[in-house]
Amino acid sequence: MSARHGKDTTMSKPKLYYFDGRGRMESVRWLLAAAGVEFDEVFLETREQYLQLLKDGALLFEQVPMVEVDGMKLVQTNAILNYFAAKYNLYGKDFKERALIDMYSEGAKDLMTFVMRHRFLPAAEQGDNLTQMENKAKSRYFPAFEKSVNQQTGYMVGDQLTIVDLQVLEVILMLEEKFPLILADFSILQKFKAKISSIPRIQKFLQPGSPRKPPPDDRYVQTARAVLNF
Template sequence: MSKPKLYYFNGRGKMESVRWLLAAAGIEFEEEYLETREQYEKLLKDGALLFEQLPLVEIDGMKLVQSRAILNYIAAKYNLYGKDIRERALIDMYADGARDLMDLVIILPFKPSADKDSNLAMINKKAKNRYFPAFEKVLIKHGGFLVGNQLSIADLHVLEAILMVEELCPSILSEFPQLQSFKSKISKIPAVQKFLQPGSPRKPPPDDHYVQTAKEVLRY
């Protein structure tokens, strides 16, 4: 069976959570980085981008777009999506909350530089007052993993969100002991630990080249 193939820019963005999920499942994948408008237009011409949007993942003979569809398919395929409909509902709820927070960080490099400080303050405030208290509450009640007794997409999303926000606000977890323990626990899972090491497919924080490339390819 061929490896999943990821089409995106050479950076985090909406594809990074897909990389996290495949890595946690121990699945090797290939990537094609879009560097030119012509590459994007070829995908459009070939009909690969149903809604004319990235990311795109080729897996199991399908060309999947829409981040949530991609993530949920991979999570279900590799047993990272709970054991029943009740667990999946909770996983979706927590994962969506983490994605809401990550989206604020993902779009930050594309904001005007003059607004950087205000946007950083907003991310810090929402992480500290809305999202992290919610996850802290869940962990106080449940402990271990967010849902059930095994790793799920929700755990991976929350860890990813924590690390993204910590890059901007290093002391953000100081008031959240449960999240500190959670971060340590999930980071030590062998497949996750491997992904967090240098040389893995994990992407670094976005730089100017990544931002400029995305703008040129998508023309916005």
């Protein structure tokens, strides 16, 4: 199954290979949507699809996500994100800004991992994971993000939108789905959320019918387990 999204602004339209759900591909969708780039999606629904990609040599480390673009088959999420961020001017203006972007992005991805793994945990462990997720967000990650926002520009780094703004907003919204009042004590992040969410392309991405995926459900978990055999 495949789907087509967005507005085409490049000669080489990316093709995204992943499950029909968020996971590690969701940040790629956010980035391409913010850049106004049209992309196609191939949804992995069977073990046979995955094995065929392996047979074709498309998965260098036998992992997804994989993105086919500009004559390459890119795997490893960070490599995919960094390529698109650099290509579409969402990766800062110099090496110093990129270092800060990378640092804050790693923090956002650490926090995302707590959320992404939740539905894959045994039911008996999910309650503890929720508690840990909320505590770490409020005591470690959100204070760090608040301290890092440039209050003159409203962005995390520099004076224009970068990939880290998207990732921090993404993880905030993921957590608000589970803890609606989690930003109550973080006024700077509330303003940051409002600013980034109001950017027209991002605002469009947050509307129903966009390529943004819903929170993972049982079907998504079962499909991922079946395809990857774990």
